[in-house]
Amino acid sequence: MGILWLSLLARDLLQVAFSGTVLVPDLALLALVWLSVFRCEEPGSLFIHAFWVGLLWDLRWTGVPGMTSASYVLVTAVTAWVWSSLPPGRRTNPVLFFFWSSAAHALTSVFPAVFTSKGLGLSSSLATQQGMAIACVLGLTALYIRYRRSHHE
């Protein structure tokens, strides 16, 4: 679970460093997807960590406590449910992992605009964030392939 809190800290530090220029990718969400995939049968404690990580982010950056935690809990639940429903052979599919992570990131990025019903628009910073997120997801998918191979799954 340490990976989740570390990714939150990394995102926070990057957001401070790039404040006023770009939105950094949601590294905590990608870590959550990763953990949900590998703990899809037992996601109970993940929900609690997802909630606290999201709440901390909300208190630090969004100003709407509960908004990010709700999206994190939902992503954790849906990812765990989808992965546990897949036949064991399909779970190792890296293409599925890539598209799932990208879609989860894209959806949670627009979630605040939907949630507050005050859309911030498809700004260039949002597009840059998604571009950087795709690069991160590619790296994560490479890790995923490596991990699955090393564990002979």
Next chain:
Amino acid sequence: MARTGTKIWIVFLGTLSLSLLLAAVSPGSLPAEKAMDLVERVMAVPEWPARMVRNLVLKTVDLAAGERSLRERIDRLEQENLALRGLLQTTINYAPGAGAGEGHVTLRPPTSWWSEIRIDKGSREGIRPGMAVVLDGALVGKVSRAESNSSWVELVTSSSLYIPVVVDETRDLGVLNGDGNGLVWLLYIPVEKDLKPGMSVSTALVSELLPPGIPIGRIAGAGEEIGGYRLYRITLKADLSRLYKVKVLTGGRF
């Protein structure tokens, strides 16, 4: 097995419900703002290296472009301009020792996008409630609450902020008020005054807290007439869609 599944459902629904409840109830509440301030104070410690790197890069870029000296010059001219405008309106020495402190915007809640922002300067830097906050010399709001390391600024577009203003060309006095959705209106101007689009509006001396003569914007057009007074829509001089750094005018009557 079934018990584990039930437990997972309970934890999922519990955390989700709590999140949604918080999101529905907490925005804008004082406990939530206190919690945000606390988190900012705590996170300031691990964030220190990132802030240092950012400031270092910004300073390097500023120096490379020769912008720093230009900014200082602009700051001096703004102060001088402010003092001269004040002198034009009154002989009262309004704000001896007034200065300007620059602050970064650290939070702009989406639910109160046009109402408030939080900046990373607070009472420790001499900031007090009521002080004027400007962007490129134009008023964007005033400090509503000052913590030790941060302050909340109520924006001119907020529906609860009323600012006494003067139309520079005619010296007519009125009150500026936002609608909470990005628009700003000039109130209490008698219908016979017939103000023209393009006329500039700045803060008036009648305010106890804001220095006089801070530019705010221009009249964009006339609105409806209510009880013998006409509303005028104001186009702000400051671009509130690009609020990253602001200046707080310290000093004044407090």
